[in-house]
Amino acid sequence: MSLSPGPVAVREVEIRELSSPDELEELIRIFDDVWRPDPTRRPVGVDMLRALSHSGNYVAGAFIGDHLAGGSVAFFSSPAGESLHSHITGVTRRGRGRHVGYLLKMHQRRWALERGLSTITWTFDPLVARNAYFNITKLGATPTHYYEDFYGELGDELSGGSDSDRVLMSWSLREPMPENTDGAGSVEALLAEGAVSAIDHSDRARPLPHHDRVTPEASVVVPVPRDVEAMRAAHPLEAARWRLALRDALSPLLVDGASRRSVRFLRSGHYVFGPAGSGVR
Structure with missing residues (x-):
């Protein structure tokens, strides 16, 4: 070779x-x-x-x-x-x-x-x-x-x-490439099935992290802006708020060991974490 x-x-x-x-x-x-x-x-x-x-x-x-x-x-x-x-x-x-x-x-x-x-x-x-x-x-x-x-x-x-x-x-590199790369999925369906949202973004300009909603048994949805680079140029204060909200929401979910969660990302702009332990191989 x-x-x-x-x-x-x-x-x-x-x-x-x-x-x-x-x-x-x-x-x-x-x-x-x-x-x-x-x-x-x-x-x-x-x-x-x-x-x-x-x-x-x-x-x-x-x-x-x-x-x-x-x-x-x-x-x-x-x-x-x-x-x-x-x-x-x-x-x-x-x-x-x-x-x-x-x-x-x-x-x-x-x-x-x-x-x-x-x-x-x-x-x-x-x-x-x-x-x-x-x-x-x-x-x-x-x-x-x-x-x-x-x-x-x-x-x-x-x-x-x-x-x-x-x-x-x-x-x-020892694992095969993913077969399904469309990133399809309905956030509404996930929430209806019991997933929780780690960020309240009903006011897109003021996202609020919610640690209290996250439990080991729950799947977790974490939204991000569709185009944060444009937001940084036009609305830098909003982008800075999103930085802090995502930091608070995402960092506790990325854990190693027996509590590791599976992760996928939807085209709609959402991280989706499985329950604790779902990412252990």
Whole structure:
């Protein structure tokens, strides 16, 4: 078996590893276009990408024709010889609608498997509904822990100046990909069957967490805004309230051990947790 996955091409999208300074500089421009960071606080620099690539870590780009439309960077992590941590993945406007993000993760998955790894981890902002759907429903990864203000102040436009709370995802590469990725489900039906809502959002501008509703036996529904990035731009105070409400509601549900709950994410913008113990394997 080759240790290099080689290019992946689907519908005019080609994914390949990057190593030259020119390619890496172009990848930095892609990340700048996606996150629009303070130039003095880029999430990663060309020198670091060059070092990661040279030392055998994962640095890849997605091309549409001759144009770079997205990329991903990951590095080996603990446990040694078992895990890869995906630090950053971004897709530009040019790549939207072409499944570029999905193809990058599939390439990364194959790359990791060919090196004998069993798990890929990464963090994401749990307020961003489309990313929650992609990570949990589309890829079948599992949220395992909630971190408050994980990176500190980021200084990019997407974060809107809010705390950088993150959820850690764990993607088991030994398990099959999910067959049902439509994210369908009726929140009303779940509530009628006895599930409880951990956030009262009858007033969308003032979400209120409700810990008292959550019991070990209950399934739990946790709503998020459909587009928090637009909310951050137009109504930053509302977005900040949602950050705090989701932190209070979500962090107690992401527990390990015998009380771990199963998790899925609906297209309607809702996390759905099973009863305590339903996520134990």
